[in-house]
Amino acid sequence: xxxxxxxxxxxxxxxxxxxxxxxxxxxxxxxxxxxxxxxxxxxxxxxxxxxxxxxxxxxxxxxxxxxxxxxxxxxxxxxxxxxxxxxxxxxxxxxxxxxxxxxxxxxxxxxxxxxxxxxxxxxxxxxxxxxxxxxxxxxxxxxxxxxxxxxxxxxxxxxxxxxxxxxxxxxxxxxxxxxxxxxxxxxxxxxxxxxxxxxxxxxxxxxxxxxxxxxxxxxxxxxxxxxxxxxxxxxxxxxxxxxxxxxxxxxxxxxxxxxxxxxxxxxxxxxxxxxxxxxxxxxxxxxxxxxxxxxxxxxxxxxxxxxxxxxxxxxxxxxxxxxxxxxxxxxxxxxxxxxxxxxxxxxxxx
Amino acid sequence: xxxxxxxxxxxxxxxxxxxxxxxxxxxxxxxxxxxxxxxxxxxxxxxxxxxxxxxxxxxxxxxxxxxxxxxxxxxxxxxxxxxxxxxxxxxxxxxxxxxxxxxxxxxxxxxxxxxxxxxxxxxxxxxxxxxxxxxxxxxxxxxxxxxxxxxxxxxxxxxxxxxxxxxxxxxxxxxxxxxxxxxxxxxxxxxxxxxxxxxxxxxxxxxxxxxxxxxxxxxxxxxxxxxxxxxxxxxxxxxxxxxxxxxxxxxxxxxxxxxxxxxxxxxxxxxxx
Numbered sequence: 001x002x003x004x005x006x007x008x009x010x011x012x013x014x015x016x017x018x019x020x021x022x023x024x025x026x027x028x029x030x031x032x033x034x035x036x037x038x039x040x041x042x043x044x045x046x047x048x049x050x051x052x053x054x055x056x057x058x059x060x061x062x063x064x065x066x067x068x069x070x071x072x073x074x075x076x077x078x079x080x081x082x083x084x085x086x087x088x089x090x091x092x093x094x095x096x097x098x099x100x101x102x103x104x105x106x107x108x109x110x111x112x113x114x115x116x117x118x119x120x121x122x123x124x125x126x127x128x129x130x131x132x133x134x135x136x137x138x139x140x141x142x143x144x145x146x147x148x149x150x151x152x153x154x155x156x157x158x159x160x161x162x163x164x165x166x167x168x169x170x171x172x173x174x175x176x177x178x179x180x181x182x183x184x185x186x187x188x189x190x191x192x193x194x195x196x197x198x199x200x201x202x203x204x205x206x207x208x209x210x211x212x213x214x215x216x217x218x219x220x221x222x223x224x225x226x227x228x229x230x231x232x233x234x235x236x237x238x239x240x241x242x243x244x245x246x247x248x249x250x251x252x253x254x255x256x257x258x259x260x261x262x263x264x265x266x267x268x269x270x271x272x273x274x275x276x277x278x279x280x281x282x283x284x285x286x287x288x289x290x291x292x293x294x295x296x297x298x299x300x301x302x303x304x305x306x307x308x309x310x311x312x313x314x315x316x317x318x319x320x321x322x323x324x325x326x327x328x329x330x331x332x333x334x335x336x337x338x339x340x341x342x343x344x345x346x347x348x349x350x
Numbered sequence: 351x352x353x354x355x356x357x358x359x360x361x362x363x364x365x366x367x368x369x370x371x372x373x374x375x376x377x378x379x380x381x382x383x384x385x386x387x388x389x390x391x392x393x394x395x396x397x398x399x400x401x402x403x404x405x406x407x408x409x410x411x412x413x414x415x416x417x418x419x420x421x422x423x424x425x426x427x428x429x430x431x432x433x434x435x436x437x438x439x440x441x442x443x444x445x446x447x448x449x450x451x452x453x454x455x456x457x458x459x460x461x462x463x464x465x466x467x468x469x470x471x472x473x474x475x476x477x478x479x480x481x482x483x484x485x486x487x488x489x490x491x492x493x494x495x496x497x498x499x500x501x502x503x504x505x506x507x508x509x510x511x512x513x514x515x516x517x518x519x520x521x522x523x524x525x526x527x528x529x530x531x532x533x534x535x536x537x538x539x540x541x542x543x544x545x546x547x548x549x550x551x552x553x554x555x556x557x558x559x560x561x562x563x564x565x566x567x568x569x570x571x572x573x574x575x576x577x578x579x580x581x582x583x584x585x586x587x588x589x590x591x592x593x594x595x596x597x598x599x600x601x602x603x604x605x606x607x608x609x610x611x612x613x614x615x616x617x618x619x620x621x622x623x
Contacts, residue, residue: 013489017482190475197474197481201453201461208450215410216528217436217465226471272452 019192040177048173050289055180056241057281061265062191062274063234068263069271070195071227072207073122077134078262080141081232083254085111085239090160090249091151100163100244108236114141115232122224138256145251157250160243176245183241187234192274194230203227204272264317268324270333279332287320288313360424361387363564364409364532369418371404371588378404379415380588386532386566386581391558393567393575396585397608402568403445405585406534409566410442411435422532437465441530443521445537445568451510455520458509459495462527463488492527499523499553515546522553526561533557534566539574547571551578576600584608 010016020026040048064078089107092098098106118137125133145152152158162171163179170176194200202223205213214220243249261284269280291313295305305312328335364386371379379401386392394402407413409420411432420428427435441462450458467488469481496502499519504512509520518538525533535554539547551574557563569575575582576596584591584605592602599605 013486013493014482017485017489193477194471194475197477197485198464198467198469199471199474201457202464204453204457205450205461208452209448211412212444212448212450212524213461214432215412215436215442216461216524217433218461219433230471 017196036181040174045173048177050285052173052176052180052245054282054285055177055184056238056245057262057265057285058184058278059187059234059241060238060262061269061277061281062187063231063238064262065266065269065271065274065277066191066194066203066234067227067231069266069273069276070200070207071203071224073119073224073227074127074131074263075134075228075231076131076256076259076263077118077137077141078231078235079254079256079258079260080138080145081111081115081235082239082242082258083145083249083251084114084141084232085236086243086249086254087145087152087158087239088236089240090158090243093163093244094158094160095151099165101165104163104237104240107240108233111236111239112229112233115228115235116225119225119228122228123221135256138259142251142255145254152251155250155252157248160247160249162247163244170244180241180245183237187237188274188278191234191277195274199223199226207272264321266331267321268331270331270336273331273333275336276331276333279336283332287316291316362421363388363423364566365421366405366409367419367421369405369408369415369420371401371408371413371415377588379408379585381418382585382588382590383418384583384590384593386564388564389558389562390580391554391565391567391578393569393579393582394585395569395572395575395582396591399587400585401588402585403536404588406442406536406566406568409435409534410440436528439529439531440534441525441528441532442534443518443525443536443538445540447514447517447521449509449517449521449524452508454506454508455496455501455512456489456492456505458520458524459492459527460488462524463491465528466491491529495523495526498526498556515542518542518546518550519553522550526557530563532564532566536568537570538567539569539571547574554578 015021020029040051043051060078060082063081064075068074085107088110089100089103092103092106093100118134121133122130146154162169162176164170170179195203202213202218205216205218206220206223206227210220239254242253246253265280265284266277267280268283269278270276292309295309295312299306324331362385366382366384368381368383369379370377370381382401382405384392394405396402404413408415408428411427411430411434415428418428419426422435422438422440425438427438450461453461467484469484473481496505499522501516501519501523504516509517512520518540522535522538525535538554539550542550554565554567555578558565567575567579579596581593582596582599583593584599584602586608591608592599592605594602
């Protein structure tokens, strides 16, 4: 491995804007992408299922992080927005016979529209009060999912097919993995580009100091709505992918619990860090699976642990969130930066 | 920009017309009027609570006065929201530094370019061609400001980690990035040592002379105010006490008594004047 560049040897601003600046970071990115393509072929269906859930969660968490982590507008309705994307996509594919590659972005756009409507109160409401307003959004949408039976089929649930693009059906976990991974990468790149350009700076400015943002010419209402729209768009995409993967959706899949799980993802991963959404999504999807495996392994000696699994899961969730808030409020992304900074000058750290 | 022709004829850039502002029963400003001419460094002074910052908030659109108008280049801007006032060419700094703490120095300055940029969510998200070129173009403008304020070494630092003096300087830079014609500075020297104060005074003079920016200044450091101002206005309890050149104001008995706290003489002088 070649040595890192420790000084600043850039000669143009363009060079300074490149995302992966050193040879080492490009190398590891390449290794990561190759592994991403090759490794899934050797995984069993259960592990692929976990990976797919992670990919979908990454897209959803990116959306929530843009809204809550970057723009500072807390949302307790993200789960419901996932549901809108899921039902919109399901309705378009199953009832209107849209092809999947049209229904997917359309589901995103429909969700974005809902997000903007429920984002309107954000002009007047801040912090806790906005949280309550988005909580209302969560319950209104849940109500709609149960009662607009013409579209959602109510509590009975709606059957959805595996997606098909140009006659190619994504009907196995492996095929679906490549679809999800591609979209997750695209969503990550777009989110990252947004936060480092004009709109993203306006988002962060609104979070950090909305008064001076407005005095500098940022239209608060416009950018808050834009954040809601983009956040919901990604939620819609994630919801659509989720619906076509699990193939049956009911309103119970998109409750307040899901919203809180997504909030936990960005808190644990790191609010206001793109990579935090990825870490958080991986962590929150893996945690219950790891706990399940562990309780399965221990069930020989402690048979009652299987019965207690649900309670243990919630308890561990709570403990971990509290632990992060106390010991690492900037989340795993911050820890990641510290590790990178340490290795930058290794072995001459002083 | 129809106002351009008017502005050419009239040297007045900003005019406050009998501004009155009250919060509940408290009068923050009482029928205050003054005119700022193009190219001047115009200072507003007065004791704490005199209404200086309120005046700034009225000009930048954060407060709506109950009576009176603000005219900028002959155009009434009293009712405009802040984000519509900024593109007219009015930028400001705040008394308590109000930077974007989570962003780097560079990003804070780039946000100052907001009104000059066009990229939206979509083109920004793709970051190809136009959006990238725009970033580069404005990066160059921002680098000039970094150079001017001598903050090259901290450009990639998060603002929260900087010293108070540097934060004050950066806030001036962020306002400059907007390329304002009128710059409102709310106590830029507050809490600074002598050296930092002198630096800041030099920056303000340079901005005024090289960038031909009109400066409206609130400052408690009388030495600086009297040295660099073309015109001075004194506010006290929301009322305008006196306006004029630094010499005129310094010799004004009403001002002297207001600053020395002799209430009787203010009362008498107020009657007489």
